[in-house]
Amino acid sequence: MSDATLSDLDTxxxxxxxxxxxxxxxxxxxxxxxxxxxxxxxxxxxxxxxxRSILRALRQLHDEDLVSCSPRSTDPPSSEWRVDG
Structure with missing residues (x-):
């Protein structure tokens, strides 16, 4: 299976x-x-x-409810990001 492109996403x-x-x-x-x-x-x-660019993009996507973030218990702590829906 090949990677999805923007045209593969729903409207x-x-x-x-x-x-x-x-x-x-x-x-x-x-x-x-x-x-x-x-x-x-x-x-x-x-x-x-x-x-910095990636983090800005993640925040914008999160604000639009397109991605979600969950904390990870690591040292140092970090968050994992995933697509919603």
Whole structure:
């Protein structure tokens, strides 16, 4: 199975992503295609983008209820992000 692209998403999600910056769409697709939740560090490494840009995109996606975050009990603590729905 190949990775999903924006055109593979339902119309409503595409419309919601269209209102966000391009990095948010890329982060959404990375999470959508992932085999499980990802931490900020994993996303930064996988996408080869600045942590600050990824974090900003995650917050925007979270504000739009497109992704969710759950805390992970690690040292240091980190959060795991996943696509909602």
């Amino acid at each position: 409503r999600k595409r419309e919601r992503l269209a209102d966000l910056p391009p990095t948010a769409s890329l982060v959404y697709l990375e999470l959508h295609n992932a085999s499980g939740p990802r931490t900020l560090r994993q996303l930064t490494y996988q996408m080869a983008r600045p942590e």
